[in-house]
Amino acid sequence: MVGSPYQSKLSEVMENSNSAFLPKSAEATKVDELVKGFAEREDIAGILLFERETGVTDADRQFIAGRLAEVKDMTIGQQNVSLADRVSPVIPAQDGKAAQVLVAFPEELHDQVPGATNKLREITKAGVPSGLTVFVTGEAGISADFSEAFDDIDGMLLWVAIAVVVGILILIYRSPLLPLVVLMSGGFALITASMAVYFLTKAGVLTLNGQSQGILMVLVLGAATDYALLLVSRYREELRLNASKYEAMRKSLRACVEPLVASGGTVILGLLCLLLSDLNSNKSLGPVAAIGILASLLTALTFLPAMLVLLGRGAFWPFRPKEGTVGSESKGIWARVATLVGNKPRLVGAGTAVVLLGCLAFLPQFKADGLQFSDAFTSKTESVRGMEAFAKHYPAGTGTPTTIITKSDYAGRVADAARTVPGVASVEVQPKIVNGLQVVDATLDDDPSSTAAQTTVQRLRTSVHGIPGADALVGGATAAWLDTHDTSVRDLQVIIPVVLVVILLVLALLLRSLVAPVLLTLTVAISYGATLGVGALVFEHIFGFANSDPSLPMFAFVFLVALGIDYNIFLMTRVREEAQKLGTRQGTLKGLAVTGGVITSAGVVLAATFGALALLPMVFLVQMAFLVAFGVLMDTLIVRSLLVPALTLQIGRKIWWPSKLAKGRA
Numbered sequence: 001m002v003g004s005p006y007q008s009k010l011s012e013v014m015e016n017s018n019s020a021f022l023p024k025s026a027e028a029t030k031v032d033e034l035v036k037g038f039a040e041r042e043d044i045a046g047i048l049l050f051e052r053e054t055g056v057t058d059a060d061r062q063f064i065a066g067r068l069a070e071v072k073d074m075t076i077g078q079q080n081v082s083l084a085d086r087v088s089p090v091i092p093a094q095d096g097k098a099a100q101v102l103v104a105f106p107e108e109l110h111d112q113v114p115g116a117t118n119k120l121r122e123i124t125k126a127g128v129p130s131g132l133t134v135f136v137t138g139e140a141g142i143s144a145d146f147s148e149a150f151d152d153i154d155g156m157l158l159w160v161a162i163a164v165v166v167g168i169l170i171l172i173y174r175s176p177l178l179p180l181v182v183l184m185s186g187g188f189a190l191i192t193a194s195m196a197v198y199f200l201t202k203a204g205v206l207t208l209n210g211q212s213q214g215i216l217m218v219l220v221l222g223a224a225t226d227y228a229l230l231l232v233s234r235y236r237e238e239l240r241l242n243a244s245k246y247e248a249m250r251k252s253l254r255a256c257v258e259p260l261v262a263s264g265g266t267v268i269l270g271l272l273c274l275l276l277s278d279l280n281s282n283k284s285l286g287p288v289a290a291i292g293i294l295a296s297l298l299t300a301l302t303f304l305p306a307m308l309v310l311l312g313r314g315a316f317w318p319f320r321p322k323e324g325t326v327g328s329e330s331k332g333i334w335a336r337v338a339t340l341v342g343n344k345p346r347l348v349g350a351g352t353a354v355v356l357l358g359c360l361a362f363l364p365q366f367k368a369d370g371l372q373f374s375d376a377f378t379s380k381t382e383s384v385r386g387m388e389a390f391a392k393h394y395p396a397g398t399g400t401p402t403t404i405i406t407k408s409d410y411a412g413r414v415a416d417a418a419r420t421v422p423g424v425a426s427v428e429v430q431p432k433i434v435n436g437l438q439v440v441d442a443t444l445d446d447d448p449s450s451t452a453a454q455t456t457v458q459r460l461r462t463s464v465h466g467i468p469g470a471d472a473l474v475g476g477a478t479a480a481w482l483d484t485h486d487t488s489v490r491d492l493q494v495i496i497p498v499v500l501v502v503i504l505l506v507l508a509l510l511l512r513s514l515v516a517p518v519l520l521t522l523t524v525a526i527s528y529g530a531t532l533g534v535g536a537l538v539f540e541h542i543f544g545f546a547n548s549d550p551s552l553p554m555f556a557f558v559f560l561v562a563l564g565i566d567y568n569i570f571l572m573t574r575v576r577e578e579a580q581k582l583g584t585r586q587g588t589l590k591g592l593a594v595t596g597g598v599i600t601s602a603g604v605v606l607a608a609t610f611g612a613l614a615l616l617p618m619v620f621l622v623q624m625a626f627l628v629a630f631g632v633l634m635d636t637l638i639v640r641s642l643l644v645p646a647l648t649l650q651i652g653r654k655i656w657w658p659s660k661l662a663k664g665r666a
Contacts, residue, residue: 001188003195010194010213013201023278026483027461031475034405037434043086043104044113045400046140048124051098051133051389060132064090064099070123071103076116081106093393100394105140113140114147121382137386139400139477142373145381149617160615161221164608169225172601178232178315185304186224186296193220193295197288207284214613214621215285220292222609223563226602227264227300230570231256233598235308239321245312249305257301259573262510263566264297266503270562273499277491279484282551334596338589341645349646352638356526362533365540368548370485371619373449375546378617387447395425397444402457402476408438410470417463418442423456444478454482488550496557500525503565511572512659519647519655520568527639528560531631539623549620556627563606563628564635567599571640575648579661584653592645603636 022029048071050056050064072084088102103120105113117140124134135141162183169179193216201208234256238248271293274286313320341348374384390396406414411429418427423445430439442460446452457478464472500521507517532553539545574595579587610632613625648655656662 001191003191006198007191007194009198010201010208013198013208022280022480022483023487025278026480026487027473028475028479028483031403031405031473031479034437034473035403035439035475037437038430038432038439043106044140044143045138046103046105046113046117046120046136047138047386047390047398048101048103048120049098049135049137049386049390050100051135051393052131053097054131055096056092056099056132057129059129061090061099063127063129063132064101067124067126068101071101071120074116074119074123076105076112095393098389098393100390100398102138103140114144117141117144133389135382135386135389137383137390141383141386145377145383148381149377158217160612161218161609164612165221165225165605168601168605168608172229172597173232173316174319175316177311177317181304181307181311181315182225182228182232184307185228185299186221188303189224189292189295189299190217190220192299193292196291196295200287200291206287207280208288209281209284212281212285212288214616215624216288216292218609218612219289219559220296222606223264223267223293224296224299225605225609226566227260227296228304229598229602229605230260231300231304232308233595235305236316236321237594239313239316240323240325243323245309249309253301253305255577258510259569260297260300262506262573263569264293266506266565266569267293267562269502269506270499270558273495273502274558276495276498277554278487279491279551282488282491282554285555332593332597334600335593337596337641338593338645341592341642342585342589342649345646345649348642349650352643352646355638356530356634356643359530359533360526362536363529366532366536366548366553367540368550368553369451370454370481370550371449371547372447372451374447376449376619378619378622381617391447395443395445396447396450397425397453397478400448400477401428401441401443402448402460402474402478404440404442404460404464404472404474405437406440406464406470406472408433408436410467410472411438411440413467414464414470414472415440417467418460421456421459421463423452424460448476448478449481453478454485457482485550488554491551492554492557495554499558499561503561507565507569510569511576511656512661513656515651515657516572516648516655519651520565520572520644523639523643523647524561524564524568524635527564527631527635528557531560531627531634532556534630535623535627538626543622545619545623548623552620552623552627555624556631559610559624559628560631560635563632564639567603567636567640568644570599570602571595571644576656576661579653579656584655584661585649588645588648592641596641599640600636603632607632 050060052060068087072087074083075081076083083103086104091100093099105116117136121136124136128134165186166179166183169182170176173179197206197208197216200206231252234252235249238251239245242248242251268290271286271290274282277283308315374388377384387396390398404414404418415427415429418424418440425443425445428441430441432439444453444456446456457474461474464470464474504517504521507520508514511517539548571591575588575591578590581587582590607629610628611625613621616622653662
């Protein structure tokens, strides 16, 4: 509880710049570093756009002049940095229907730019003449809209996730007390993780962005609840078999420690595979999320069992489990599912395989070429609407030029080469020379975040790289997006195989088998592909999303495979335990019956908590919420409940090969 204030302080150490997340080897990063030598260029550009469809009038110009006088009187930050010499003259559009003004916010005060931009919006929109539309857009406007999107992440997202968890737990256990105990366990885990992440980020060890913060919150609450459900379910089962609550917990912990540690360890190792990413944002998310899982595991193995023992059977009031009573595993819905799978394993296995492969068939339709900025929000923000209006009257890349750094002796040749590149609207050579280097700015025709603009940057790089001796480098916002896309594609190809190998090794050690781990890993991988296939259809035809972020498939893979394997671990460790006493067939059916309820409940909780991410107005997070929620439900309801048990029954005791259990009862 000492760390509780640090949950709200995470926003103080967030960083949302694309260039900050790129590796040092990326061309855009090199340009970003070199540009710092041109001190006057370390600005965040804001664009004031004034638009009238019938043409800007003299009254509009007087209004603009008055508002600009107020803007110049603005100061930013505790240093009271004045904007007086940071406001450009009015730049009219050639069609006479718009006017723009550039406002340069100092880069060193980047954390205060969103607030200053909102103040700018208040000033410029006061007393606007009828028919004149005012937008504050550009990099500063984008920053303000991103900041607003994540402003409520601490409050709204947390409370929605808590409400979902409490509601589901009450439905499962029909007890008012038990959900509070489980929620306290999750709360302590979240506070502990947040405190650790805050200090590591402040010390420069981690890089935290708004997406990672939101994922950390729902991941910790979901995982902590999942682990709690497994322990609570086993404790309730043991209370029916033992008079002593202490003996019941002793047996419960002994049975649950191995699957819990294996499950948490698998997720942690899977998340740490993100350290292999070349993107600093991905590389940082791995440890951030791993810290959250570790905190969830620790509370589930320490605080939670202590509280359950203190409360004893009273934790389940008013439905206390009495010694000698029979649980639902012998007569409930999961007993009937086990009977169905046991009677018709081939039909069940074939049916579920057809469903999964049918969904998998749509995988090639999944698009992850990158989101244009105008498509990044679920609703059109002012900066998005402003950029769309801006593109009607000016080259879309104005205010966000592509920056070329070259040796000063070659600046003219580089500029001439850039002018010949299709998609480049204009080129300007900056007069300042620093350490023999000079800046050439290229304004693009297209939206800087569009794939068309990124294609132009590729052509631009090919053109200027071909000038011998110029050592030209192309950077800027569009180049950063391009490098982020290329790095994400590389990460996907490297990280997915590594995660699969890690999971395979952990399962082999846990189950003392080689056949079962291969089977489980394949089923989860197929489930992942099927989820992306469904996601392709839903994103395009239901949500109407234009595309997806290139890092989305990798994030979805890490979370779905690492978390999805959890449920197989919960199931197969219990199946192995029962198989040692009853044989593989009866052990599989009993394992399915006794774990069906808790694993399905855990899946629903995790899906619901991740689904809370859809409340944030970012397309990436909505897509992530859908993929993880749908994938987890598919994994718990189809893969783990039907496919895995059916395949286990068909393979028989050989599934435990080469352990001694493979030679036991069938």
